[in-house]
Structure formats: C-alpha cells, structure tokens
Amino acid sequence: xxxxHLSLSFIKGYIVLTWNLGSGPRRIFTPQxxxxxxxxxxxxxxxxxxxxxxxxxxxxxxxTGTSPGRLIELNTKSVLYIGGHKSINFSGLPxxxxxHTGFSGxxxxxxxxxxxxxxxxxxxxxxxxxxxxxxxxxxxxxxTTCLNGGACLDHGATFTCLCRDGWFxxxxxxRFNPCDTNRQxxxxxxxxxxxESGYECDCPLGKVGKYxxxxxxxxxVSFSGRRSxxxxxxxxIHLHQTCIDFEIRPEKDxxxxxxxxxxxxxxxxxxxxxxxxxxxxxxxxGGQKRNEILIVRSNQLLSLASWHHVRxxxxxxxxxxxxxxxxxxxxxxxxxxIIPTVTPL
Numbered sequence: 001x002x003x004x005h006l007s008l009s010f011i012k013g014y015i016v017l018t019w020n021l022g023s024g025p026r027r028i029f030t031p032q033x034x035x036x037x038x039x040x041x042x043x044x045x046x047x048x049x050x051x052x053x054x055x056x057x058x059x060x061x062x063x064t065g066t067s068p069g070r071l072i073e074l075n076t077k078s079v080l081y082i083g084g085h086k087s088i089n090f091s092g093l094p095x096x097x098x099x100h101t102g103f104s105g106x107x108x109x110x111x112x113x114x115x116x117x118x119x120x121x122x123x124x125x126x127x128x129x130x131x132x133x134x135x136x137x138x139x140x141x142x143x144t145t146c147l148n149g150g151a152c153l154d155h156g157a158t159f160t161c162l163c164r165d166g167w168f169x170x171x172x173x174x175r176f177n178p179c180d181t182n183r184q185x186x187x188x189x190x191x192x193x194x195x196e197s198g199y200e201c202d203c204p205l206g207k208v209g210k211y212x213x214x215x216x217x218x219x220x221v222s223f224s225g226r227r228s229x230x231x232x233x234x235x236x237i238h239l240h241q242t243c244i245d246f247e248i249r250p251e252k253d254x255x256x257x258x259x260x261x262x263x264x265x266x267x268x269x270x271x272x273x274x275x276x277x278x279x280x281x282x283x284x285x286g287g288q289k290r291n292e293i294l295i296v297r298s299n300q301l302l303s304l305a306s307w308h309h310v311r312x313x314x315x316x317x318x319x320x321x322x323x324x325x326x327x328x329x330x331x332x333x334x335x336x337x338i339i340p341t342v343t344p345l
Contacts (some may be wrong), residue, residue, distance in 0.1 A: 004055075005094050008046060010103060017046050017055045018097055025096040027135055030057050031078020043275040045061075048074065059253045059276035059301055082107060083133070085252045106136035128239040147172045193227070202227055225255060243313035250276075250304055258312075271312055271321075276301040280312055280321045283333060296321045296330040 006019040013033025021027055022276035034042055034057060045056045050072040054064045063192035085093055141152035146161035148191045165174035178184060179192035179201040184193045186201035193200045203212035221230060248257065253276040261268040270281045278298040291340030297318055301307050311322035317332040 003094055003096075005097070006048065006074060006076070007093075007097050008044070010105075011096070013290075015055065015057050016045060017053060017065075017105075019048060019053050019067060019092065020096065021067050021069070021071040021074055023067065023071045025094075026053070026065050026067040028053065028055055028063045028065040030055070030063065032059075032060075034058065043277070052126075057222075057275075078123070080112065083109065083130075086131075108136065129299075133140050145171065170196055177326070181212060185211045205230060225252065241313075241315055243311060245309075245311045247307050247309050248302075249300055249307045253302075253304065271310075273302065278302065278310065278321060278323055280319070280330075282319055282330075294319055294330050296328050298323045298326070299328055300324070300326060 003020050004022055007017070007213040009016045009018065013031075014029045015030040015034060016027060044056055047054055050071075051067045052064060053067070054062055056062045084090075087093065090101070102221075141154045141159055145159060146152045147162070147169045148164060150161040150167065152164045153162065161170060163169070166175065166259040168174045168177040173196060174194075176183065178194045179186075184192045184199050184201075186199075187202045187203075187207065187209075190207065193202055201210065201212045203209070206216060206218065208214050208216045223229070244258070250273055252273075254272070254274050256270065256272050257269040257278075259268070268281075268283045272279050272281070278285050280296040282294045282296075284294055298321055300323060302323070308324050309322075311320070313320060319332070321328045
C-alpha cells in the first residue's frame with residue numbers, strides 16, 4: 001500500500017502539516033494555537049520542495065521541516081481533497097495522520113501552485129465533486145440584533161438596523177438620536193457617528209481632537225482604521241510606467257492600504273496587508289487570461305510598529321512590489337492590458 005501523502009489538519013487550535021514520501025511521516029505545526037474567535041479569518045500557506053516542507057499561518061514565523069530518508073518525490077493520486085475525505089469513517093487515510101475527522105468551517109481563496117503552474121480552485125469548479133458542502137454565508141442578522149422591533153438588513157460584512165419611530169442608534173437601543181444638533185458637539189465639517197452609547201466625531205483632513213476642534217498640519221499621516229481614509233484626486237496610472245513610493249508603519253497585520261478604480265472598465269488596483277504579508281491585486285483586460293486578477297505578494301512579513309519602505313508600480317509588462325529592498329514581480333501576458341485611469345487614489 002502506498003503510504004505517500006500530504007495533509008493539513010486543524011487540531012485544538014493548532015494547524016498541523018503532515019507528509020510522508022515513503023520513508024516515514026514528518027509533522028510540523030504552528031508554535032502556538034491560532035486565535036479561534038467566531039468569524040475570524042486565518043491565512044494559511046504551505047508548500048513542499050523535495051523532502052523539505054514549510055508552513056506559514058497569519059503572522060506566525062515560517063515553520064520548516066525535512067522528511068526522513070532519501071526519498072524526495074510525493075507519489076499520490078491526482079486528487080486534492082478539501083475539508084474531508086470520501087472514504088467511510090476516513091478508513092482510506094493513512095494511520096499516521098493526527099486526525100481522522102472532517103473540517104467544520106469555511107475555506108476560500110484556495111490556490112494551488114506546482115512549478116510555474118498556478119490553479120485557482122474557483123476557476124475549475126465544473127470539475128469539482130463533493131458532498132455535504134454548502135455556501136459560506138454568515139448572516140449578521142439574528143432575532144436580537146436590532147432591538148425594540150427594528151428591522152435588520154444584512155450587508156455581507158455588516159448590517160443596518162431600520163428603527164421604529166421613537167427609537168435611534170445603531171441597534172435601535174436609544175430613545176433619542178445622539179447625533180441631533182442639540183446633543184452632539186462635533187465641529188463644523190466633521191461627521192457625527194452614532195454608537196450604542198453616545199457618539200464619535202469623524203474629523204476632516206487637518207482637524208483632530210474628540211470633537212475635531214483642533215487644527216493640525218499633517219506630514220506623516222496616521223489612520224485609525226475606523227472609517228478613516230484619505231483621497232488624492234485625479235491620480236493617473238500611466239500605460240507603460242508608473243511608480244508609487246511610500247513608507248508604512250503598520251499597527252495591525254491586516255487592512256486596505258491603497259485603492260484605485262475605473263468603474264466604466266471595471267479596472268482596479270489594491271494594495272492590502274493580510275496576515276503581515278503585502279498583497280498587490282490588479283484587474284487586467286484581454287490576453288489569454290481574460291479579465292483575471294494579477295496578484296503579487298511580498299515574500300516577507302512586515303513587523304508591526306516598524307517603518308517599511310514600499311514601492312509598487314509597472315515598467316513595461318512587469319508589475320512589481322518592492323519592500324525593504326526585496327522585489328516580487330508579476331508579468332502581463334501577450335494581449336493583456338491595463339486601462340489608463342484618472343480617478344482618486
């Protein structure tokens with residue numbers, strides 16, 4: 001019986017990678033349990049080259065290991081099982097695996113790379129088989145979400161409450177609107193945001209303070225991450241050469257950093273931080289990969305509360321992401337183009 005296999009398991013909060021090339025199993029796992037809060041998303045990356053394999057989860061350090069013996073090839077059937085296995089009670093799985101039960105939860109953005117071949121699982125959906133699999137749709141609307149007879153509207157990542165007459169606030173818990181002009185002290189030009197208890201003032205650019213009452217000259221801008229943004233009007237992405245150069249000091253390991261779009265052509269460019277990894281996404285048009293998204297990721301984790309130098313841009317057919325002297329590059333295929341745009345950044 002062929003004992004070759006590669007498996008990823010989630011056991012008591014730990015993410016475990018097990019593989020066997022025929023000379024015995026090897027197992028590596030995260031240095032500590034991942035935070036398992038309801039609805040929290042974790043980014044998992046794993047790979048193998050010869051006898052050596054690696055595992056990287058969120059902002060944990062990269063874990064590597066080498067399987068025993070001299071064998072370096074993984075001889076398995078050309079089927080990738082996700083979330084479970086077709087055999088009854090998992091009887092067809094190797095006995096040296098640490099867990100023989102299926103995964104309960106959601107998986108998305110799955111991508112398989114083998115050499116220069118990259119396969120997005122969502123693009124081969126017609127060839128996928130399975131059982132007991134549903135759509136990962138989490139509703140934020142429950143019987144107690146909106147209080148006092150309010151109606152809940154689900155918006156995917158958030159929700160809105162439509163309150164009955166005489167009730168106010170995000171969940172219809174207040175008898176008055178905390179953002180009425182006679183109840184809030186936000187300065188002129190700021191935006192009052194009602195909370196479950198009280199309110200906050202969103203300050204316009206150049207204003208700070210609890211009520212946005214203070215002037216401030218900005219050089220290095222700081223974003224709170226709560227509804228904060230800054231827009232530079234009429235930013236142009238050149239057809240052949242563009243570079244955006246800046247420094248960043250992240251306080252959290254995920255969030256949107258840059259965004260630009262052109263609605264008429266559905267073109268967009270985003271730079272985001274996910275699990276400490278910078279990710280550049282670019283919508284292209286034409287070519288063999290028609291209307292696909294080009295993705296370039298940094299090969300290093302960004303340290304929190306430390307400054308990092310970042311450059312993103314295009315030079316000819318190359319799309320690059322440069323971080324602290326290390327560059328990662330993606331390339332446009334023949335016929336693939338980027339639509340020029342003059343929209344806010």
